[in-house]
Ligand SMILES: [Mn+2]
Ligand SMILES: [Mn+2]
Ligand SMILES: [Mn+2]
């Protein structure tokens with residue numbers, strides 16, 4: 001058994017944005033199913049839960065300590081790691097392995113006071129790690145910090161989780177071109193912009209990746225309130241196998 | 255009108271501690287009124303809300319943007335500032351003034367990407383700032399980062415908020431000895447320890463401060479699950495005007 005679920009589907013500002021009264025933010029206040037928390041993924045297997053990123057700040061309420069098998073980080077921006085600052089103070093003798101890109105600085109004092117978090121040697125890009133319950137291959141992304149996407153594989157099913165990124169490095173694009181992607185979960189923070197955004201995909205770049213990698217199903221995540229506003233009017237212009245992530249959304253069972 | 259309320263009364267691990275099954279943590283799971291969030295204070299006046307510290311991570315749910323008048327930080331440890339990493343991405347044109355000690359580093363990338371937060375020039379210790387709704391005097395504390403406590407005054411009522419600290423610097427002790435403290439809200443993280451703790455008061459140090467400053471009422475805050483366990487058996491040994499903070503506790507209306 002392996003279940004992949006979207007834990008959070010929002011960008012750093014989340015939805016609703018504090019103090020914003022746009023249609024997307026007001027909708028999310030009225031109907032909490034439209035709220036978007038910090039971008040993250042939950043993988044459940046017979047061994048427990050693997051979190052990809054830990055930006056959600058109430059992880060201690062959501063998960064028993066014994067549920068969490070491991071945490072895998074894409075990068076050390078606060079919206080992806082802020083939930084660790086509470087978790088680390090657990091006083092349990094068991095440690096939680098935390099896998100990560102090769103970022104010497106980490107975030108604030110996480111490395112200095114890791115508490116119950118057991119930071120592992122950094123991932124080597126393209127070098128597959130075989131866990132007991134699935135395998136994972138770290139893939140370099142293009143972002144304002146050293147960032148890794150991940151290819152998750154089990155029983156011939158391939159799921160790519162690529163956030164935060166603006167486009168893809170050639171090496172990652174080439175690597176993924178040789179794979180049949182059952183699901184591609186991709187950063188798409190912004191509506192179509194006249195010029196390419198700085199650190200995140202917009203709809204144009206996401207469509208370019210869709211057309212070049214030809215995933216069977218694609219899911220857009222790391223969504224801003226601006227993209228939500230755009231989607232309220234234009235969602236039907238997207239390809240039929242391109243979906244919009246929601247918090248708690250179930251992606252696939254393997 | 256000025257109301258002072260405890261927003262959070264816990265230490266960095268909060269209560270319940272993740273994965274802990276001590277009596278205090280189990281009690282807090284059964285009865286949420288015993289839960290302790292990150293240590294912080296709320297001051298409500300006719301002008302709006304002043305927060306002292308922002309470690310609570312759901313501030314955007316608790317407060318409308320227009321409610322928040324200003325934020326005052328004691329220091330840049332994550333349990334006191336982590337709530338700012340979401341708030342900063344508000345896109346409102348108005349900025350929120352954030353007052354702070356003279357700590358050049360801040361926390362992670364808060365200074366680099368302040369967003370809607372308008373960091374003010376650092377406070378000068380002992381130099382009173384006269385806001386329209388109350389006055390506040392920053393007082394040096396003893397902690398592992400540059401940390402300020404605050405004396406809040408209005409209409410002759412004096413409230414000292416001193417956390418995080420282990421004992422008090424001579425200068426602050428002397429300054430407060432010349433004041434009549436109506437309320438002293440003090441860091442007391444630990445039960446009595448054989449030797450003085452490193453960065454926070456234990457019950458022994460809190461009692462020493464109580465005896466030397468002789469506040470009319472004293473409230474212990476920044477409480478760990480260890481202190482909660484001790485209090486479950488020893489609370490009645492404390493002086494009758496020494497109280498234990500709870501989240502949401504009302505301290506005083508002026
Ligand atoms: Mn992000
Ligand atoms: Mn990022
Ligand atoms: Mn603290």
Ligand SMILES: [Mn+2]
Nearest residue numbers: 329331397418
């Ligand atoms: Mn501290």
Ligand SMILES: [Zn+2]
Nearest residue numbers: 020022025225
């Ligand atoms: Zn909005």
Ligand SMILES: [Zn+2]
Nearest residue numbers: 274276279479
């Ligand atoms: Zn406990």
